[in-house]
Amino acid sequence: MLSEFDLITKYFTKPISNASLGIGDDCALLMPTPGTQMAISTDMLVSGTHFFPDTDPAQLGHKSLAVNLSDLAAMGADPVAFTLALALPRAEETWLKPFSEGMFSLANLFQCELIGGDTTKGPLNICITVFGQIPLGQAIRRDNARHGDDIWISGTIGDARLALAHCRRETALNDDEFSKVLPRLQMPMPRVALGKALRKIASAALDLSDGLLGDLTHILNASKVGATVNIDALPVSSILARQPEDFRMLCALGGGDDYELCFTAPVSKRSRVLEASDKTGIPVTRVGFIESTPGLRLRNNNGELQTFSHHSFDHFLTTEK
Numbered sequence: 001m002l003s004e005f006d007l008i009t010k011y012f013t014k015p016i017s018n019a020s021l022g023i024g025d026d027c028a029l030l031m032p033t034p035g036t037q038m039a040i041s042t043d044m045l046v047s048g049t050h051f052f053p054d055t056d057p058a059q060l061g062h063k064s065l066a067v068n069l070s071d072l073a074a075m076g077a078d079p080v081a082f083t084l085a086l087a088l089p090r091a092e093e094t095w096l097k098p099f100s101e102g103m104f105s106l107a108n109l110f111q112c113e114l115i116g117g118d119t120t121k122g123p124l125n126i127c128i129t130v131f132g133q134i135p136l137g138q139a140i141r142r143d144n145a146r147h148g149d150d151i152w153i154s155g156t157i158g159d160a161r162l163a164l165a166h167c168r169r170e171t172a173l174n175d176d177e178f179s180k181v182l183p184r185l186q187m188p189m190p191r192v193a194l195g196k197a198l199r200k201i202a203s204a205a206l207d208l209s210d211g212l213l214g215d216l217t218h219i220l221n222a223s224k225v226g227a228t229v230n231i232d233a234l235p236v237s238s239i240l241a242r243q244p245e246d247f248r249m250l251c252a253l254g255g256g257d258d259y260e261l262c263f264t265a266p267v268s269k270r271s272r273v274l275e276a277s278d279k280t281g282i283p284v285t286r287v288g289f290i291e292s293t294p295g296l297r298l299r300n301n302n303g304e305l306q307t308f309s310h311h312s313f314d315h316f317l318t319t320e321k
């Protein structure tokens with residue numbers, strides 16, 4: 001059995017280049033580039049709440065960091081470093097090795113380095129804090145959406161919830177369909193390049209982690225505006241498009257874990273949004289617009305008002321997820 005310090009050395013200590021000091025001292029040292037602001041975010045993943053206890057450790061390593069990098073993406077920040085607080089029932093190398101490999105392969109992709117953390121025995125719990133940087137004043141916040149702005153979504157939404165529904169036997173996908181949607185639940189790809197490309201273009205942004213309805217409402221409340229969304233314009237995969245309408249809407253509007261970006265931008269910047277999408281190879285779809293009347297209205301292609309009773313995920317209010 002490995003000791004606490006052996007496992008930190010063996011599985012979590014890698015050469016660093018962004019930070020001035022990494023793992024091994026009481027604190028790590030970061031030196032932000034002059035003229036930048038640091039963007040900092042924490043996400044905790046708890047066994048049984050955020051993932052099934054038998055989840056593949058490599059995918060869990062990937063996802064634990066991915067959900068954090070997604071928050072940096074939503075602000076338009078460049079990833080720099082992260083810390084890892086880990087509670088583990090046992091120091092099992094058959095778990096630690098794939099977990100650290102899954103985490104570091106994503107970290108390397110975004111040149112985001114592990115600079116510290118904490119390791120303790122306990123029920124499996126993974127808490128990562130990411131540090132990013134953004135040129136001063138260019139962070140894309142939630143509180144700056146304006147009347148008339150377009151509402152955009154990257155990629156497609158709802159497939160993570162669709163995969164979860166299959167795992168819970170709420171729906172039955174065929175093998176080919178399930179193998180295509182499962183990575184959306186287990187291996188989300190943070191939209192970092194798009195977030196950075198949207199600096200000085202998007203007026204507000206967030207990443208979709210708890211479902212479009214609830215997440216977009218965060219932008220509306222912070223910006224003190226309302227919105228209309230065309231449910232027929234929502235970008236969904238061909239697999240989700242084949243599902244019955246009610247269930248499709250539950251996945252697209254209320255399903256969590258998409259990690260796509262939802263952002264607003266002035267109509268005058270439509271061509272620049274499309275350029276950012278082309279440049280990064282990440283598709284974007286215009287799904288609605290911001291209005292001064294508070295509230296979120298859903299309409300279909302014919303302009304008819306639609307109602308949707310499902311709420312987005314809330315740990316203390318919902319049993320959904």
Ligand code: ADP
Nearest residue numbers: 008012023024025026084086115116117118119
């Ligand atoms: P302290 O007692 O000062 O909290 P620790 O003994 O917990 O320090 O950790 C020793 C060093 O190892 C510190 O630099 C800490 O940041 C790092 N560390 C501990 N656990 C992890 C982990 N899971 N991942 C990365 N670094 C870690």
Ligand code: MG
Nearest residue numbers: 117118119120
């Ligand atoms: Mg400690």
